[in-house]
Amino acid sequence: MRVPAGESVAAAVLVHALDHTRTTPVSHAPRAPFCMMGVCFECVMEIDGIANRQACLVPVAEGMQIRRQHGTGRIDE
Amino acid sequence: MSKSARLAVIGAGPAGLSAATLAAELGLDVVLIDEQASPGGQIYRALAEAPAKRIDLLGDDYRRGRALLRALHTSGAEYWPDTSVWSLDQNRTLGILRAGRAAMLQFEQVIIAGGAMERPVPFPGWTLPGVMNLGAAQILLKSAGVVPAGGTVIAGVGPLLLLVARQYLRAGVAVKAVLEISPRSNMLRAAPHLLRATAGGSYLRRGVKYTADIMRAGVPIHYGVSRLRAHGDRHIESVEFASHGWRGRCDRMLATDSLLVHFGVTPRTSLVCAAGGRLAWDTSLQCWRTQVDQWGNTSVDGIAVAGDAAGIGGAISAEHSGRLAALAAASSLGHITAAERDRLSHADIAWRRKDLRIRPFLNALYRIPPEFLVPDDATIVCRCEEITAGQIRAAVREGHTDPNQVKFLLRCGMGPCQGRQCASSVAHIVSATRQIPAAACAPFRVRPPISPLSIEQLAELSMADE
Incomplete structure (x- = not known):
């Protein structure tokens, strides 16, 4: 997927109509970016293997791997 | 612990930009720390990079920030973008995260210019994808040129509803309706402040013009809206509300896959709370703000708060309060005398007072009705823990x-x-349930880290200390 440099991951998700960024740990409900300024934590995603990153505060980068976060995020190691 | 500048200014919005610029001009060793990649805060977000067409759409309120960015550039202040602050204590030790590395830095003076955030107001369906803050949509427009392509409904209170509706119409976005929730009784509350507000400059005149422009474009504006709810399964599909006209209540339903909400803004207080600074409940703003004196000094020695983080005054007032905090810091550090501080502050105090004249009127006119502050039993209040x-x-x-x-x-x-x-919201619910004033509630205690950092980053920090 191609996204203008400097754009946030959350903006990229919304522009490409990917709808939601995460599901909640309690009821598994879908959630989407709400504040776009780092205060609501609705946009937490797994970015380059690290869970709980605020997609509205992370600019896109070449080759970046972005996944929706389910619940509290997985722990690999 | 590293040796560092004498003054830290946190936040590069209008207050922080003005504070850091003036402090550097007065000869202070100052570092301006900001979470974003470029200066301007949320109001002037991405201004330095925005294409001319986008700046034209956003208008003079946005363009105004250019002078602040230029002044910072020539001031000699050090500027650290992409840097989050995850801790501040009463000794002015700042925990920062910069380029993936955590550090603890000690400062002689700290000015927090953390700005405001949109007031979270819970209503049924507010957690559905497709429901977003209106200010968040403005950030998308400023930083990425993004607008809700399929049209939108705008709901909430205040002049931002009109401002954005007008911008969207000019950008060719279908605005299906504007839903203003402030009840008519607010007009009576606001009336005594009207005369003073008209002396406050062009704000009122613009409000009238924007309303006329939106109505002329055929967009319905509903006043006195209540019973706002978003419906949908995994995404908003419709918005339901009741409008209260002169002829009584009318229930309505609009199909939409986007609802943008805005209920005013409230001060961001996490950092000052973490440092042990006292908050005050503001009955006019219906939320907490930092307790400060006229210079922005908090209850913690050497820590000041400037701009909207100390109480909502808007971007222009924030510039003045940033300058006042810088003067106070310069005086505390012995760069200027108290007499010089007082002399240099006259213009800012006078301009700020003039600019704030509209606030009692706006606060009364756009006061959030109890129905919205104290939601129904089934409404989610804590979005994180549901x-x-x-x-x-x-x-x-x-x-x-x-x-x-x-x-x-x-x-x-x-x-x-x-x-x-x-x-x-918890304070409002506790206060309504116990029938005590919200001012009698204690705010949530705040503990670091107030922004995320990994265990690894924290561990590397303690190793660097040894």
Whole structure:
């Protein structure tokens, strides 16, 4: 997927109509970016293997791997 | 612990830009720390990079920030973008995260210019994808040129509704309706402040013009809206509301896949709370703000708060309060005398006073009605832990009579946002349930890290200390 440099991951998700960024740990409900300024934590995603990153505060980068976060995020190691 | 500048200014919005610029011009060793990649805060977000067409659409309120960016550039202040602050204590030790590395830095003076955030107001369906803050949509427009392509409904209170509706119409976005929730009774509350507000400059005149432009474009503006709810399964599909005209109540439903909401802004207080600074409940703003003197000094020695983080005044007032905090810091550090500080502050104090004249009128006119502050039992209040207003009410009735007790019992405010989105709602619910003033509630306690950092980053920090 191609996204203008400097754009946030959350903006990229919304522009490409990917709808939601995460599901909640309690009821598994879908959630989407709400504040776009780092205060609501609705946009937490797994970015380059690290869970709980605020997609509205992370600019896109070449080759970046972005996944929706389910619940509290997985722990690999 | 590293040696560092004498003054730290946190936040590069209008208050922080003005504070850092003036402090550097007065000869202070100053570092301006900001979470974003470029200066401007949320109001002037991405201004330096925005294409001319986008700047034209956003208008003079946005363009105004250019002078601040230029002044910072020539001031000699050091500027650290992409840097988050995860801790501040009463000794002015700052925990920062920069380029993936954590550090602790000691400063002689700290000015917090953290700005405001949109007031979180819970209503049924507010957690559905497709429901977003209006200011968030403005950030998308400023930083990425993005607008809701399929049209939108704009709901909430205040002049931003009109401003954005007008921008969207000019950008060719279908605005299906503007829903203003402030009840007509607010007009009576606001009337005594009207004369003073008209002396406050062009704000009122613009409000009237924007309303006329929107109506002329055929967009319905509903006033006195209540019973706002978003419906949908996994995404918003419709918005339901009741409008209260002169002829009584009328229930309506609009199909939409986008609802943008805005209920005014409230001060961001996490950092000053973490440092032990005292907050005050502001009955006019209906939320907490930092307790400060006229220079922005908080209850903690050497820590000041400038701009909207100390109480909502808007961008222009924030510039003045940033300059006042810089003068006070320069005086405390012995760069200027108290007499010089007082002399240099006259213009800012006078301009700020003039600019703030509209505030009592706006606060009264756009006061949030109790129905919205104190939601129905089934409405989710804590978005992170999915705690409803009913659970909070039940906890209060069981004897958990303070917001912090509610937090311990329910985990309400203990999720990733650390209570930023539910703190004021919990206070309103506790206050309504106990029938005590919200001012009698204690704010949630705030502990670092107030922004995320990994265990690895924290561990590397302690190794660097040894």
